[in-house]
Amino acid sequence: MINWKIQAKGTWTLLKKELLRFWRVVFQTVAAPVITGILYLLIFSHVLDSRTEVYEGVAYSAFLIPGLIMMSLLQNSFANSSSSLVQSKVMGNIVFILLTPLTYLQFFFAFLIAAIVRGIFVGLSIYLVAILYIDLPIVHPWYVASFALLGGALLGTFGIIAGIWADRFDQMAAFQNFVIMPLSFLSGVFYSIHSLPPVWQKVSQFNPFFYMIDGFRYGFFGVSDISPYISLTIVLVFFILLAGLAIRLLKTGYKLRG
Amino acid sequence: MTKAIVFKNITKSYGAVQAVKGINLSIEKGEFFGLLGPNGAGKSTLINMLAGIVKPSSGTITAMGHDVEKHYQESRHSLGIVPQELVFDPFFNVLEMMRFQAGYFGKGKENYAWIDEILDKLDLTEKAYTNMRKLSGGMKRRALIAQALAHKPPVIVLDEPTAGVDVELRQRLWSFMKDLNNQGHTIVLTTHYLEEAESLCKRIGMVNKGKLIALDDTKKLIKRNAVKNLNIKINQRDELKIRKILSNFEILIANECLTITLEKIDELNSIIELLKENKIKFNDIQTTEPDLEKVFLELTKK
Numbered sequence: 001m002i003n004w005k006i007q008a009k010g011t012w013t014l015l016k017k018e019l020l021r022f023w024r025v026v027f028q029t030v031a032a033p034v035i036t037g038i039l040y041l042l043i044f045s046h047v048l049d050s051r052t053e054v055y056e057g058v059a060y061s062a063f064l065i066p067g068l069i070m071m072s073l074l075q076n077s078f079a080n081s082s083s084s085l086v087q088s089k090v091m092g093n094i095v096f097i098l099l100t101p102l103t104y105l106q107f108f109f110a111f112l113i114a115a116i117v118r119g120i121f122v123g124l125s126i127y128l129v130a131i132l133y134i135d136l137p138i139v140h141p142w143y144v145a146s147f148a149l150l151g152g153a154l155l156g157t158f159g160i161i162a163g164i165w166a167d168r169f170d171q172m173a174a175f176q177n178f179v180i181m182p183l184s185f186l187s188g189v190f191y192s193i194h195s196l197p198p199v200w201q202k203v204s205q206f207n208p209f210f211y212m213i214d215g216f217r218y219g220f221f222g223v224s225d226i227s228p229y230i231s232l233t234i235v236l237v238f239f240i241l242l243a244g245l246a247i248r249l250l251k252t253g254y255k256l257r258g
Numbered sequence: 259m260t261k262a263i264v265f266k267n268i269t270k271s272y273g274a275v276q277a278v279k280g281i282n283l284s285i286e287k288g289e290f291f292g293l294l295g296p297n298g299a300g301k302s303t304l305i306n307m308l309a310g311i312v313k314p315s316s317g318t319i320t321a322m323g324h325d326v327e328k329h330y331q332e333s334r335h336s337l338g339i340v341p342q343e344l345v346f347d348p349f350f351n352v353l354e355m356m357r358f359q360a361g362y363f364g365k366g367k368e369n370y371a372w373i374d375e376i377l378d379k380l381d382l383t384e385k386a387y388t389n390m391r392k393l394s395g396g397m398k399r400r401a402l403i404a405q406a407l408a409h410k411p412p413v414i415v416l417d418e419p420t421a422g423v424d425v426e427l428r429q430r431l432w433s434f435m436k437d438l439n440n441q442g443h444t445i446v447l448t449t450h451y452l453e454e455a456e457s458l459c460k461r462i463g464m465v466n467k468g469k470l471i472a473l474d475d476t477k478k479l480i481k482r483n484a485v486k487n488l489n490i491k492i493n494q495r496d497e498l499k500i501r502k503i504l505s506n507f508e509i510l511i512a513n514e515c516l517t518i519t520l521e522k523i524d525e526l527n528s529i530i531e532l533l534k535e536n537k538i539k540f541n542d543i544q545t546t547e548p549d550l551e552k553v554f555l556e557l558t559k560k
Contacts (some may be wrong), residue, residue: 002331006364010362012361013358013362014358017358020349020350020354024350088347091347091348092345095311096345096347097362098311099311099334101330101332101335257310257312257313258312
């Protein structure tokens, strides 16, 4: 048996490498999504602030911020693990990790934590810029923290699965454009699902992104489209299912070991 | 005593194609072993199975007594594998990559002196802070070797490490490998430079079409398959006559030099007799020693 200190050092090294990887290109991995988020906020709040009030007493720009933070957090958590894996596979340097004694669980947790850190870093940056000019309360900080953590974990895990599956950059781009983008845009970032026709309200309930954004928003305003307990449970169940799948793929070496 | 590496009844199939067909091979601790074979013979597949990158279809492999599948953590701790492909991570510099690689094996600051030593031996010290992307092909190859050694493994496996490397580095690398071998490290090498395998490896295994076709001490292997070349300086005008007389032999005539491949040393007398009987004059005669290249060609031809 390899002792725990060696195991811990191995996991920490892989995590450190993954964190440094996105930090080396911080303009692309953090600054760019923060600017995009702020642009969405400026444009939508400018156009809609005087006309729309989704929740009573909450300005549209304030309503928008948690959704934008969560959307950016989710997209960046996904991007971190998926792009790291697919790049390593295409360039062949994944072999440096495959040759080591790191277990599939060490592999999973290092990639997962790095994805969560990047997602939260981007989300936090948008929050800090936004509160400079928009008043934004946090009614239930624990809900904000729980949904941020679980959302980042869920999409980080989804990114690991996509990164294992994709062999080429265009496959990953397709995944991002045809799965992640529609799910995040149609999740209630810009609106409450109660403003949708009944059919689309039902459809939205099949979108896991909706629960993450709705629950996260509850943490800020204490108001949500559905109960935050239900959202938290659904997100947790999704995470457990995806984590189970990702761990299984890593354990069997699917598309990684021949 | 525990062996450094053991392949037991190893097979590997890709669909209908059987890349490795039941290989049994043991490598002792402290050996300098050469694994030779033409392209596509199955050498890299064997190494990838040892590394745990490819799973064998059947059979077992152990590294320092640890099963590479059941006890993969222990077995990988004992292995330092230099992959054949020139791969690198463009986000980091040489030193960072080495420290990461050692860190995956649980090694920290206490290992930095060893990392510095490898950088020095491979003439990489000046490039320690250079991004991997900016290194030349030869430098990337050195960095790849350095990374595999970063955790100071007892068994070092080099898959074609000298491909595309200049003569100076090749010699520096081999002297480093000899030093490591003298310090007790087991070295396994695959190469296309047969003269290097001949001078470095004490024992050689030859693989062809997924089978181990020869396994012996390098010297014995060469002797066992002894094929001498007989070189005779002749007059060009006798060429046709010679071709007729020696039609039973494998001959080559170029630049007034007749080269005959001898399968047995006894053939030497009969050839000279034949030439004398037919009044062929020759100006010079010499035999050249067999080398690994001829043995290799001979064995892989069969």
